[in-house]
Amino acid sequence: MSGSFRHFTLAFLLLFIILGLILPGENIQAQGTDPAVLIIGSVKDQQEQPVVDARVVLAIDGENNPLTEATTQADGRYALVLPKAFPDTLSVHIERSHFQEYSLRLSLNEIRELGAGETIVMQDVTLQRLINPAFWVATLVFVLVLGLIATGIIHNTLAALVGVTVLFGVSYLGSPLSDGLFIFDFTSSMRYIDWNVIFLIMGMMIVIAVVENTGIFQWLAFFAYRVSGGRTWLLLPILMLITGIASAFLDNVTTMLLMTPITVQISLALGINPLALLIPEVMASNVIGVSTLVGTPTNILIGSYGNISFNDFLVNLTPGILMAFVGLLVYSFLVYRRELAVAHDASPLLIEKLAERGQITEPEQLRKAAVVFAGMLILFVIGEQFHMLPAVTALMGATVLLIWIRPDIEEMIEAVDWTTLVFFMSLFIVVGGIQEVGLISMIADAIARMVGDSLLLTMLAVTWLSALLSMVIANIPFTAAMLPVIAFLTATVPGADSKVLFFCLSVGAAMGGNGSLIGASANMVTAGISEAAGYPITYSYFIKKGFPALLITVALAMVWLLIRFL
Numbered sequence: 001m002s003g004s005f006r007h008f009t010l011a012f013l014l015l016f017i018i019l020g021l022i023l024p025g026e027n028i029q030a031q032g033t034d035p036a037v038l039i040i041g042s043v044k045d046q047q048e049q050p051v052v053d054a055r056v057v058l059a060i061d062g063e064n065n066p067l068t069e070a071t072t073q074a075d076g077r078y079a080l081v082l083p084k085a086f087p088d089t090l091s092v093h094i095e096r097s098h099f100q101e102y103s104l105r106l107s108l109n110e111i112r113e114l115g116a117g118e119t120i121v122m123q124d125v126t127l128q129r130l131i132n133p134a135f136w137v138a139t140l141v142f143v144l145v146l147g148l149i150a151t152g153i154i155h156n157t158l159a160a161l162v163g164v165t166v167l168f169g170v171s172y173l174g175s176p177l178s179d180g181l182f183i184f185d186f187t188s189s190m191r192y193i194d195w196n197v198i199f200l201i202m203g204m205m206i207v208i209a210v211v212e213n214t215g216i217f218q219w220l221a222f223f224a225y226r227v228s229g230g231r232t233w234l235l236l237p238i239l240m241l242i243t244g245i246a247s248a249f250l251d252n253v254t255t256m257l258l259m260t261p262i263t264v265q266i267s268l269a270l271g272i273n274p275l276a277l278l279i280p281e282v283m284a285s286n287v288i289g290v291s292t293l294v295g296t297p298t299n300i301l302i303g304s305y306g307n308i309s310f311n312d313f314l315v316n317l318t319p320g321i322l323m324a325f326v327g328l329l330v331y332s333f334l335v336y337r338r339e340l341a342v343a344h345d346a347s348p349l350l351i352e353k354l355a356e357r358g359q360i361t362e363p364e365q366l367r368k369a370a371v372v373f374a375g376m377l378i379l380f381v382i383g384e385q386f387h388m389l390p391a392v393t394a395l396m397g398a399t400v401l402l403i404w405i406r407p408d409i410e411e412m413i414e415a416v417d418w419t420t421l422v423f424f425m426s427l428f429i430v431v432g433g434i435q436e437v438g439l440i441s442m443i444a445d446a447i448a449r450m451v452g453d454s455l456l457l458t459m460l461a462v463t464w465l466s467a468l469l470s471m472v473i474a475n476i477p478f479t480a481a482m483l484p485v486i487a488f489l490t491a492t493v494p495g496a497d498s499k500v501l502f503f504c505l506s507v508g509a510a511m512g513g514n515g516s517l518i519g520a521s522a523n524m525v526t527a528g529i530s531e532a533a534g535y536p537i538t539y540s541y542f543i544k545k546g547f548p549a550l551l552i553t554v555a556l557a558m559v560w561l562l563i564r565f566l
Contacts, residue, residue, distance in 0.1 A: 037114055039080040041122030043072050043094055047441050047488045050076025051127055053188065054096035058082070061089035061105055072096075082114060092122065097182055098134065098437050099127040129438040132180035134170070138433040141166050142481070145430050149474050150518060156474070157419050160426035167433045184436050192432025193425050196304040196391045201424065202416055203394025204294060207373065208254050209415030210401050214366040215359055217246065217258035222358025225266050232272065232340040236280060237329055239263065243281045244288030244325065248295040249377070252285040252522040260529040265354055274535050276339035279542070280332035282526045283514045283549050287328055290510045290557075291321040293380065293390055297424075297521075298479040298509045303390065305483040306490075306502040310380035310390065316503055320560025324511065324553035331552050335545060365405050372401050424476075431480045440481065444488040455495040459504050459561060462486065466508025467554045471515035471547075479509045500565040507557045515550040517542040 039058065043051040054072040058080050059065060067086060070078045080092075088111050094102040102125055110120050141163045148159035167183050174181030220242050228235035239259075246255045259281060267274035289295030293303045293310040302308060333340075360366060376397040383393055402412060434440055451457040470478055486505050490496045513520025517527060517539045523546075527537040 037082040037117055038119040039082065039092065039114070039122060040119060041078060041092075041125060042076045043078065043096075043125045043127060044076055045099070045127055045438075045441060046129065047444055048491065049441075049488070050074065051096055051099065052076065052191075054078075054094055054099070054127070056080060057093045057095075058090060059093060060087055061091045086114070088115075094125055094127065096127060097184070098130055098132070100130050102127055129441060131438075133178065134181055134183045135437040135439065137170050137181065138167065138183050138437045139439050142430055142434045142439070145427075146473055146477060149477065150472065152518075155419075157423040157426065160423050160430055163430040163433075164426045167429065183433055188436070189429045189432055192435065193428040194301070194304050196389050197300050198421055198424060199391035200294070200300055200304070200389075200394045201297070202421060203391065203396075203398040204251065205416045206398035206412055207369070207376070207394070207401060208250050209412055210365065210405060210407065211250070211369050211373070212254065212258055213362055213407075214369065215361040216366055217255070218262050218358045219360050220246075221259060221262040221266065222354050225354060230270055230343065230345055232270065232276075232343045233333070235266075235270075236277060236332060236336075236340065239277055240280050240284035240325075240329060240332070244284040247285040247289035247522075248292045249373075250294075252289045252296060252520075253525050255285055256282055256522045256526045257529070260526050261533075262354070262357055264530065264533045264535070265357065269351065269354060270343040270345075272343045273339045274530060274533065275537065275541075276336040278526055278530055278535075279537070279545050280328070280336070282520075282522050283328055283332075283546065283553075284325065285522050286510055286513045286520050287324050287553050288321055290506055291318045294394075296506075296510045297476050299506055300390075301476070301479050301483065302502050302506050305487070306499055308499060308502055309384040311382075311384065312499075313503075313506075314381075316564060317506065317557075320507070320557040320564070323556040323560055327552045327556045328549055331549055335548075365407075368404050369401060372397050372404070375400075427477055427480055431477065434481065435484055440484045441488075444485040447485060448489060448492055451489075451493070453494055455493055455500075456562070456566060458489055458493050458496065459500060459565070460558070462489070462501050463504040463508040463554065463558050463561070466505050467512035467515065467550060470509050470512030471519050471543075471550070474518065475509040475513050475520060479505065482509075495565075498565055500561065503565075504558075504561060507554060507561065511553045511557065512550060514546045514553065515543065516546065519546075 041056075043054045043056070045051055051072055052074055054076075055069060056072065056078045057066040057069040059067060067083055067090075068080050070080050072078045088108070089105075090111060091103055091105045104122070104125070106114075113120050144166075145159050145163040148154055148162070149156050153159075154162075167189075168186065170181055171183045171185060221239065224235060224238040224242055228238055243255060243259050246259070260278060263277050263281060264274045267277050286296070290299065291313060293299055293308070293313050295313075299313060303310075303313065376393055379388065379393040379396070380390060383390070402409065447458075447461065451461050466478070466482065482505055486501045490499060490501050493501070510520075513523065517523050517537065523542065527542070530537050
């Protein structure tokens with residue numbers, strides 16, 4: 001009897017436990033199946049761009065205590081989940097740094113719909129920009145960084161780091177004194193760094209480090225001399241073409257670093273001024289590099305921001321680039337015809353030195369690098385079909401090369417120009433500062449009012465403005481600052497959805513680098529090596545030779561863009 005009672009008691013307890021587990025779950029499930037009552041809406045700025053991280057609060061009308069709140073997402077949308085009980089006087093408040101606050105009182109009909117358990121969709125809210133001390137701080141910091149880069153008082157990377165430090169210092173130390181001094185916090189600033197650009201550059205730097213150790217560039221330069229037989233009318237276009245094609249697939253700064261020394265030697269062997277070959281070479285580097293995604297740092301920025309593929313650059317820009325190159329070649333012959341005419345045959349001793357310098361030092365590594373690089377080019381072209389970012393292709397290629405060739409890994413990591421990567425990251429944050437406070441939006445508004453709905457005027461304005469400003473402003477920070485402006489114009493100007501304005505920016509920013517010595521990093525690198533060899537390139541000399549080249553090449557590329565997109 002006692003045993004049966006114990007069994008009965010145990011069974012009862014088990015049943016009680018099971019019911020205790022099931023019944024609450026059913027209650028929870030029942031509660032979970034009750035549809036949530038939502039208020040849905042979206043927040044945009046004056047350029048119809050989504051406003052991220054805006055605080056949306058639902059409160060009793062006239063009171064400050066929130067009933068519920070939410071934050072706008074990347075697309076500017078928000079969803080407020082209402083409590084079970086709420087009064088019949090409600091209002092929605094929206095606030096975001098650098099914008100004026102917005103409040104909207106819900107109508108009685110909307111409150112009745114909510115009371116009936118229905119979700120309501122609010123009208124889109126457009127926030128107005130707020131000009132406060134943070135706006136002026138971010139603007140002055142941006143101008144300061146541009147000034148430091150242009151004058152060369154301190155290194156470009158240090159100039160950008162100074163800008164980042166000031167922005168964070170004012171935001172964190174100044175905001176307790178005044179809310180109007182807050183620009184952004186560290187987490188928000190990270191949104192402005194384009195990591196696709198950073199990893200693409202890093203991967204390509206590793207690939208270039210492997211390739212340049214093979215001696216291929218020096219061999220190509222000597223090959224150009226042998227093919228031309230020392231005839232300058234043939235040597236000049238070959239050197240320009242080699243430099244340009246190399247710059248279309250490799251960093252043009254690295255290309256000029258490798259091509260300049262042997263070009264100087266070839267020039268001295270022929271008895272001509274090295275500048276007669278160096279200036280056309282560096283200008284060809286800036287022109288032909290525009291034809292591919294990885295050819296110039298500005299194209300890397302544009303491609304990542306505008307979601308433009310390697311193939312898009314090739315198809316839409318190559319014909320115009322070829323036209324510009326032909327114009328540059330003719331111009332170079334005319335400008336340097338006297339210097340080229342005095343060339344003479346090189347002595348056997350000098351030819352022997354050139355041959356010694358122009359040898360393939362690592363043929364096996366070169367073969368392996370050629371295979372990997374060919375695979376990378378294929379992935380650059382077809383990768384968009386698999387939604388593969390260019391940075392992924394670059395990292396894959398770099399990794400395969402390191403595994404296959406097995407170089408000294410520490411040397412390869414040291415070959416990565418971390419100074420440049422830090423410069424890009426810092427620059428993204430500085431430009432993000434003026435984007436955060438609304439300066440970019442104001443510039444976009446001003447350009448939009450100037451060009452109206454005319455795609456032709458917009459193309460001309462973007463191309464020539466970019467080209468001329470790139471003469472006095474380093475084209476990398478200029479391009480980074482212009483990208484949000486181009487995105488706005490692309491969305492608002494009829495016919496610009498073909499992304500033609502991004503291509504106009506690409507042409508203007510890169511070819512504009514030919515207008516002055518500080519217009520492109522490759523110019524300054526070439527000038528430094530040339531000066532060390534005893535042939536300085538002054539600022540005035542470069543403008544005298546480069547500005548007409550800018551006008552010719554940009555005009556010819558512009559003609560193609562008009563034919564292609566109008």
